[in-house]
Amino acid sequence: MSTITDPRGYWGELTGEERGVAGFLIAAVLVLLGLMLTGVLDPTYFLFLFGLGGMFGLMSLGLNAQWGYTGLINFSVAAFFGLGAYGAAIMTASNSPIAGDMNPIFGLLLGLVLTAIVAVAIGIPTLRLRADYLAIASLGLAEVVRLVILNEGQWTAGSQGLRGIPQFFEGWPVLSTLPETLPQVNIEMIPGRVVTLGLPFWRQLLNVSLVLAFMVVAYLVLRRAHRSPWGRVLRTIRADEDLAKALGKNTYFFKMQSFVLGCLVMALAGVFFAHLQLFVNPGNLDPTNTFYVWVAVILGGAGSNRGALFGGFVVVAIREGPRFIDQLPPAFLTEFPPEFLRNLEFITGDILFELPSIAISPGPLQLLLVGLLIIGIMRFRPQGVLPPQRELIWPDAVDEGVRQGPDSGVREQRGGESDE
Amino acid sequence: MAVLDQLIELTANGVVYSSIIVLGSIGLSLIYSIAGFANFAHGDTMTVGAYATLVIFGIIGGTSISILGLPLGFFLALLSGIAVTAIVALVTERVVYKPLDIGPIGLLITSIGVAFVYRALIQIQFSADSRRYDIDRLRPIDWLLQYNIRVTEHDIAIVASSIVLVAGLHLLLQHTDLGRKMRATADNPSLARASGIRVRRIELWTWIIGAGLAGAGGAFLGLFNQLVPRMGFNLLLVIFAAVILGGIGSVYGAMLGGLLIGMVVELTPILTSIGIPIGSQYARALAFIIMVAVLLVRPQGIAGEAVGGGS
Numbered sequence: 001m002s003t004i005t006d007p008r009g010y011w012g013e014l015t016g017e018e019r020g021v022a023g024f025l026i027a028a029v030l031v032l033l034g035l036m037l038t039g040v041l042d043p044t045y046f047l048f049l050f051g052l053g054g055m056f057g058l059m060s061l062g063l064n065a066q067w068g069y070t071g072l073i074n075f076s077v078a079a080f081f082g083l084g085a086y087g088a089a090i091m092t093a094s095n096s097p098i099a100g101d102m103n104p105i106f107g108l109l110l111g112l113v114l115t116a117i118v119a120v121a122i123g124i125p126t127l128r129l130r131a132d133y134l135a136i137a138s139l140g141l142a143e144v145v146r147l148v149i150l151n152e153g154q155w156t157a158g159s160q161g162l163r164g165i166p167q168f169f170e171g172w173p174v175l176s177t178l179p180e181t182l183p184q185v186n187i188e189m190i191p192g193r194v195v196t197l198g199l200p201f202w203r204q205l206l207n208v209s210l211v212l213a214f215m216v217v218a219y220l221v222l223r224r225a226h227r228s229p230w231g232r233v234l235r236t237i238r239a240d241e242d243l244a245k246a247l248g249k250n251t252y253f254f255k256m257q258s259f260v261l262g263c264l265v266m267a268l269a270g271v272f273f274a275h276l277q278l279f280v281n282p283g284n285l286d287p288t289n290t291f292y293v294w295v296a297v298i299l300g301g302a303g304s305n306r307g308a309l310f311g312g313f314v315v316v317a318i319r320e321g322p323r324f325i326d327q328l329p330p331a332f333l334t335e336f337p338p339e340f341l342r343n344l345e346f347i348t349g350d351i352l353f354e355l356p357s358i359a360i361s362p363g364p365l366q367l368l369l370v371g372l373l374i375i376g377i378m379r380f381r382p383q384g385v386l387p388p389q390r391e392l393i394w395p396d397a398v399d400e401g402v403r404q405g406p407d408s409g410v411r412e413q414r415g416g417e418s419d420e
Numbered sequence: 421m422a423v424l425d426q427l428i429e430l431t432a433n434g435v436v437y438s439s440i441i442v443l444g445s446i447g448l449s450l451i452y453s454i455a456g457f458a459n460f461a462h463g464d465t466m467t468v469g470a471y472a473t474l475v476i477f478g479i480i481g482g483t484s485i486s487i488l489g490l491p492l493g494f495f496l497a498l499l500s501g502i503a504v505t506a507i508v509a510l511v512t513e514r515v516v517y518k519p520l521d522i523g524p525i526g527l528l529i530t531s532i533g534v535a536f537v538y539r540a541l542i543q544i545q546f547s548a549d550s551r552r553y554d555i556d557r558l559r560p561i562d563w564l565l566q567y568n569i570r571v572t573e574h575d576i577a578i579v580a581s582s583i584v585l586v587a588g589l590h591l592l593l594q595h596t597d598l599g600r601k602m603r604a605t606a607d608n609p610s611l612a613r614a615s616g617i618r619v620r621r622i623e624l625w626t627w628i629i630g631a632g633l634a635g636a637g638g639a640f641l642g643l644f645n646q647l648v649p650r651m652g653f654n655l656l657l658v659i660f661a662a663v664i665l666g667g668i669g670s671v672y673g674a675m676l677g678g679l680l681i682g683m684v685v686e687l688t689p690i691l692t693s694i695g696i697p698i699g700s701q702y703a704r705a706l707a708f709i710i711m712v713a714v715l716l717v718r719p720q721g722i723a724g725e726a727v728g729g730g731s
Contacts, residue, residue, distance in 0.1 A: 073525065125712055125715075125716050128716070129716075130719075131525055132525065132528055133719065135528060136664065136711070136715075137711065140657050140661065140709075140712060143657060144705040147702060147705045150701075294529065363543065364541075364548075364649075365540070367536045367539060367540035367543070368544070371536030371537035373533070374532060375516055379519060379530075382526055
């Protein structure tokens with residue numbers, strides 16, 4: 001609210017990191033808007049990317065509730081994401097061996113129930129383990145989940161995957177037909193370059209609103225939980241589990257709750273993915289995805305929900321960016337008249353001919369970037385870009401009088417409250 | 421007797437596979453015991469060894485002399501591949517791990533980044549397609565076939581080389597000054613330092629030996645199957661299972677654990693034959709479940725005394 005009434009004051013209250021991230025976000029939004037209005041970036045594709053970003057944001061929120069709040073090293077993110085996706089797909093896909101063609105709401109329910117059951121089943125043995133053992137054990141059990149989905153074709157259709165998944169809102173009263181009723185909009189910013197917003201765009205917009213709804217719900221629930229007495233117990237466990245035990249807390253039980261809660265949020269991301277891609281296969285449970293989510297959480301700052309969301313979007317930028325480097329230059333260059341290109345060739349010499357050399361397949365390049373990012377963060381900023389600070393303090397607990405003062409109150413609290 | 425025949429055949433394969441796992445797990449365990457963290461880049465270190473051997477073998481080429489169906493040039497390439505892997509690990513240790521000021525969990529996460537960088541660079545250079553060494557594939561040895569053992573001379577070479585390497589490590593640990601210092605450092609770094617051992621130097625040697633063995637394991641894995649950029653990453657969890665079964669941090673435990681886990685993975689088809697409906701597609705899953713069970717019941721592993729404390 002203060003953002004609107006007093007933007008300058010709000011800006012002044014931000015920490016340096018927050019300003020940096022906010023500036024970065026504003027710049028990114030401007031660049032993307034520019035690209036879209038000039039027709040370089042297809043708005044529908046942008047919405048698809050935004051949906052992916054929201055999906056990764058959800059997964060990182062879930063992981064943050066485990067690693068950031070409680071300190072659980074969960075390396076089975078991809079498995080729970082996959083369970084959510086498969087839960088949705090088994091109920092709704094047209095080639096589902098069990099159910100199929102049902103209302104997506106049932107898929108959502110099955111995804112969540114399945115996830116909760118498996119989360120408890122994996123949690124029972126592993127949550128007693130020491131941190132690094134938990135990492136290895138959860139990675140191993142995630143692989144078991146993947147193998148089951150891959151090999152139990154009578155439930156999951158095996159390696160061919162489940163296809164023919166409907167949009168999430170299919171069968172809903174108004175929303176299922178809403179995209180068809182919306183008009184086609186043409187935007188012409190640059191003469192001769194019309195950007196058309198038609199049916200695919202509105203469909204995708206509906207998808208994005210779904211992931212936004214998931215995100216908002218997850219964010220609010222998790223933030224509330226983090227600040228509550230329950231969340232404080234989790235933070236104590238992360239800082240010193242023996243202390244939490246000494247205070248009479250059943251830490252195993254708390255860890256289990258935090259684990260299941262996080263896994264459910266990951267499953268939401270999976271449900272969304274099934275209805276975004278309209279197709280799932282066992283490859284979606286690739287353990288590499290787990291580490292992408294880890295990068296998002298570490299980048300954002302363990303324990304910080306905002307950071308987790310931010311990290312999720314950055315990871316998608318890294319994942320999808322290399323595809324752009326691949327495709328952008330040729331598509332971009334052909335937009336210019338040939339004589340201009342010839343000049344460019346003249347000016348830049350052989351640079352133009354070097355362009356294809358960037359075209360290594362996007363897979364390894366994103367892997368390399370993510371790898372370097374992990375090493376870079378751990379080296380230079382292990383606490384992440386947005387470590388949790390005052391958001392851990394219940395708003396009412398901050399004395400209003402103190403808040404006015406420039407160098408006390410909130411500001412002091414900020415320094416002391418970061419987890420790591 | 422069909423089951424017995426199958427058992428013999430699978431056991432023979434299991435020995436070959438196990439010897440590769442053993443080479444991987446010793447390195448992982450050594451690095452855990454001295455550097456104090458679970459190195460998730462260890463599988464990709466094996467991949468580095470495989471591809472280094474591939475490149476060097478391509479340069480040296482085959483020679484007329486060959487041992488066990490492998491040209492002498494391959495063994496030279498293998499030794500150079502081991503050296504390259506050790507150097508890569510040393511450089512990584514200096515550039516990446518050493519400057520970090522974070523706990524074992526931070527190092528663990530960093531090692532995932534290292535694993536990605538290794539794999540990405542290999543994939544950029546060699547593409548994701550599978551490759552083979554330029555060596556003719558051999559038929560199983562004829563006179564062993566009558567006992568239902570299908571192994572090639574290459575398999576024998578893998579097992580023999582692994583035994584040489586493992587025996588060499590045993591002699592090094594038990595009978596040399598360096599080995600004693602390594603054991604002392606793994607046991608109690610502070611005490612080792614206080615006794616005048618240059619712990620830093622021991623750490624570097626540990627990385628050299630651990631990565632070198634991993635490189636050899638990777639090269640053999642390439643010979644046993646083929647080379648793909650994901651080969652090491654895919655094997656990593658099996659190696660973790662072996663190390664944990666043996667007792668993380670214990671070298672001899674890693675040998676035993678590697679042997680057992682390798683056998684479990686290769687012998688899984690026998691379960692179907694004796695009526696337990698767990699197919700070979702779940703071989704790896706079985707290894708992971710054993711791993712979790714060991715962590716729960718006996719976290720110090722079968723060979724471990726009280727190493728359970730870790731770092």
